Amino acid sequence: xxxxxxxxxxxxxxxxxxxxxxxxxxxxxxxxxxxxxxxxxxxxxxxxxxxxxxxxxxxxxxxxxxxxxxxxxxxxxxxxxxxxxxxxxxxxxxxxxxxxxxxxxxxxxxxxxxxxxxxxxxxxxxxxxxxxxxxxxxxxxxxxxxxxxxxxxxxxxxxxxxxxxxxxxxxxxxxxxxxxxxxxxxxxxxxxxxxxxxxxxxxxxxxxxxxxxxxxxxxxxxxxxxxxxxxxxxxxxxxxxxxxxxxxxxxxxxxxxxxxxxxxxxxxxxxxxxxxxxxxxxxxxxxxxxxxxxxxxxxxxxxxxxxxxxxxxxxxxxxxxxxxxxxxxxxxxxxxxxxxxxxxxxxxxxxxxxxxxxxxxxxxxxxxxxxxxxxxxxxxxxxxxxxxxxxxxxxxxxxxxxxxxxxxxxxxxxxxxxxxxxxxxxxxxxxxxxxxxxxxxxxxxxxxxxxxxxxxxxxxxxxxxxxxxxxxxxxxxxxxxxxxxxxxxxxxxxxxxxxxxxxxxxxxxxxxxxxxxxxxxxxxxxxxxxxxxxxxxxxxxxxxxxxxxxxxxxxxxxxxxxxxxxxxxxxxxxxxxxxxxxxxxxxxxxxxxxxxxxxxxxxxxxxxxxxxxxxxxxxxxxxxxxxxxxxxxxxxxxxxxxxxxxxx
Ligand code: WT7
Numbered sequence: 001x002x003x004x005x006x007x008x009x010x011x012x013x014x015x016x017x018x019x020x021x022x023x024x025x026x027x028x029x030x031x032x033x034x035x036x037x038x039x040x041x042x043x044x045x046x047x048x049x050x051x052x053x054x055x056x057x058x059x060x061x062x063x064x065x066x067x068x069x070x071x072x073x074x075x076x077x078x079x080x081x082x083x084x085x086x087x088x089x090x091x092x093x094x095x096x097x098x099x100x101x102x103x104x105x106x107x108x109x110x111x112x113x114x115x116x117x118x119x120x121x122x123x124x125x126x127x128x129x130x131x132x133x134x135x136x137x138x139x140x141x142x143x144x145x146x147x148x149x150x151x152x153x154x155x156x157x158x159x160x161x162x163x164x165x166x167x168x169x170x171x172x173x174x175x176x177x178x179x180x181x182x183x184x185x186x187x188x189x190x191x192x193x194x195x196x197x198x199x200x201x202x203x204x205x206x207x208x209x210x211x212x213x214x215x216x217x218x219x220x221x222x223x224x225x226x227x228x229x230x231x232x233x234x235x236x237x238x239x240x241x242x243x244x245x246x247x248x249x250x251x252x253x254x255x256x257x258x259x260x261x262x263x264x265x266x267x268x269x270x271x272x273x274x275x276x277x278x279x280x281x282x283x284x285x286x287x288x289x290x291x292x293x294x295x296x297x298x299x300x301x302x303x304x305x306x307x308x309x310x311x312x313x314x315x316x317x318x319x320x321x322x323x324x325x326x327x328x329x330x331x332x333x334x335x336x337x338x339x340x341x342x343x344x345x346x347x348x349x350x351x352x353x354x355x356x357x358x359x360x361x362x363x364x365x366x367x368x369x370x371x372x373x374x375x376x377x378x379x380x381x382x383x384x385x386x387x388x389x390x391x392x393x394x395x396x397x398x399x400x401x402x403x404x405x406x407x408x409x410x411x412x413x414x415x416x417x418x419x420x421x422x423x424x425x426x427x428x429x430x431x432x433x434x435x436x437x438x439x440x441x442x443x444x445x446x447x448x449x450x451x452x453x454x455x456x457x458x459x460x461x462x463x464x465x466x467x468x469x470x471x472x473x474x475x476x477x478x479x480x481x482x483x484x485x486x487x488x489x490x491x492x493x494x495x496x497x498x499x500x501x502x503x504x505x506x507x508x509x510x511x512x513x514x515x516x517x518x519x520x521x522x523x524x525x526x527x528x529x530x531x532x533x534x535x536x537x538x539x540x541x542x543x544x545x546x547x548x549x550x551x552x553x554x555x556x557x558x559x560x561x562x563x564x565x566x567x568x569x570x571x572x573x574x575x576x577x578x579x580x581x582x583x584x585x586x587x588x589x590x591x592x593x594x595x596x597x598x599x600x601x602x603x604x605x606x607x608x609x610x611x612x613x614x615x616x617x618x619x620x621x622x623x624x625x626x627x628x629x630x631x632x633x634x635x636x637x638x639x640x641x642x643x644x645x646x647x648x
Pocket of ligand 1: 262307308309383384385386387388409410411412413414415435498499500512514515521524525526
């Protein structure tokens with residue numbers, strides 16, 4: 001094996017870090033040997049209305065899988081993110097908002113945050129009749145009101161479910177319907193990269209599909225929107241008269257905080273449910289330790305609140321820690337490809353957290369757009385969402401971090417609530433592309449994929465599972481606990497398995513090798529191939545579709561679709577364009593097919609099962625590795641598909 005270069009943190013960094021190597025080892029051992037003692041102590045970082053005495057109560061092996069943390073504790077998440085900081089931080093900036101327009105930004109102090117969240121909580125309760133346990137869908141731009149809405153829901157015990165503003169009205173309707181939402185909070189429009197997405201018009205279309213709920217509309221651009229009497233309410237009008245005092249509802253630690261829909265390998269997206277105590281503790285603790293956040297630092301995560309990264313690492317983790325968190329409305333390439341670095345300079349960002357796909361896209365423009373800016377405030381760089389290739393890692397390290405900022409490559413999932421495997425910047429010598437070590441309380445195992453046996457010793461390669469629970473773990477699939485058990489706990493009995501492969505190297509460090517199921521990762525966004533397939537077959541001219549991922553230079557993976565048309569339909573280029581637009585309409589632009597190949601025949605076994613392995617290899621342009629095709633009903637379709645492969 002070629003020698004892998006490691007990057008230890010500087011002595012200075014280690015000296016100031018919350019966690020060094022010795023402390024990591026001590027704390028990790030304590031977290032595994034005595035979870036109750038360890039987590040009871042860690043829970044002290046939150047403010048509880050009732051201190052928990054029962055810490056961990058979990059069984060992965062139970063047929064119903066039961067996961068409870070801090071089950072007799074009571075707290076309120078918004079009080080933890082706001083109220084408890086007011087004595088010491090009322091005038092400190094909680095949120096720096098950087099608009100899509102580079103000329104506009106604003107600072108929101110903890111006191112202002114408190115006023116806005118209290119007012120909105122009163123509006124939800126008193127004007128819109130929302131109460132504890134009700135579901136509220138957020139379909140919003142990246143504006144402070146999105147954070148206010150999350151925290152206002154948390155304050156009164158309503159469960160928010162954020163739908164990324166890039167999703168189509170159809171996808172929004174399915175999610176509003178899926179959780180029977182009592183309210184949708186949106187804005188007139190969402191400006192991004194100089195273009196405005198008509199959010200309110202999309203909500204109107206969605207509600208025409210799934211039936212009416214109340215709508216609360218924030219004015220962002222001032223665009224003219226349709227307001228339906230009795231159904232739609234103007235945010236600014238209701239906020240004008242609301243009181244700034246709304247007592248925080250005491251919540252049980254296991255009461256739901258939010259639902260977030262995510263794609264799986266089969267069926268429609270699942271509503272991942274996170275609860276209050278364990279989730280917040282996990283988000284706060286990982287935010288502090290993984291980014292080595294110190295008081296006074298300015299921290300920026302470039303994600304959107306529509307994804308879990310935005311939940312845990314723009315809003316809940318940082319605010320629970322009393323941090324200053326930057327919220328960016330725009331895109332990395334507007335008005336030009338230097339935007340990220342301009343924002344880092346402008347706000348003196350200390351910790352910067354983004355996705356490999358963004359790094360690869362910016363890397364393609366060379367070092368000049370980075371070097372124009374003063375990035376000397378940067379201390380830690382983070383990546384998330386997909387495996388990072390060493391070229392991108394090295395560019396991030398050299399060009400952005402000038403070789404002085406540890407890079408934390410954080411592996412986690414919507415389901416895990418927060419970071420699971422990552423280096424800690426003051427404790428570990430990083431390796432380009434490795435997620436390195438488990439966070440406290442995380443017990444990873446590598447299983448042999450077919451036998452399900454644990455592989456002991458190093459190196460090891462197989463599927464990544466968790467042997468025990470951690471506080472930030474999802475508790476159920478909203479409304480479908482059987483699906484939760486089936487999806488995550490039935491392939492490998494007694495373990496949590498969420499679909500990634502991994503390798504543990506000679507040093508015991510972990511490398512994520514990518515999904516081993518039919519989930520693909522497009523620009524760090526998770527997409528179920530089954531979802532794209534069902535969008536395609538919903539088109540009247542399509543009889544069958546098979547969708548696979550293929551390597552894509554910028555996006556990590558692209559979406560490759562094999563499509564069979566109904567008898568008598570004509571295979572034309574116009575129809576390809578129509579299908580591409582159709583998928584965008586059904587799901588959203590993030591699901592845009594990168595390649596559509598006409599497939600009058602698909603490789604199927606004699607029992608009719610599509611051999612996706614073969615389709616994957618063809619899309620990857622890797623014919624040498626097609627494997628055994630003799631079990632196919634008609635092996636000749638393979639040659640046909642190869643001959644007509646779409647060049648990408
Ligand atoms: C899937 C989870 C976690 C927030 C963003 C995505 C992949 C995530 C890494 C990483 C390699 C990664 C995995 C995982 N993934 N982070 N650092 N290295 N792969 O959340 O949409 O729930 O997707 O993203 O495949 O299972 P998500």
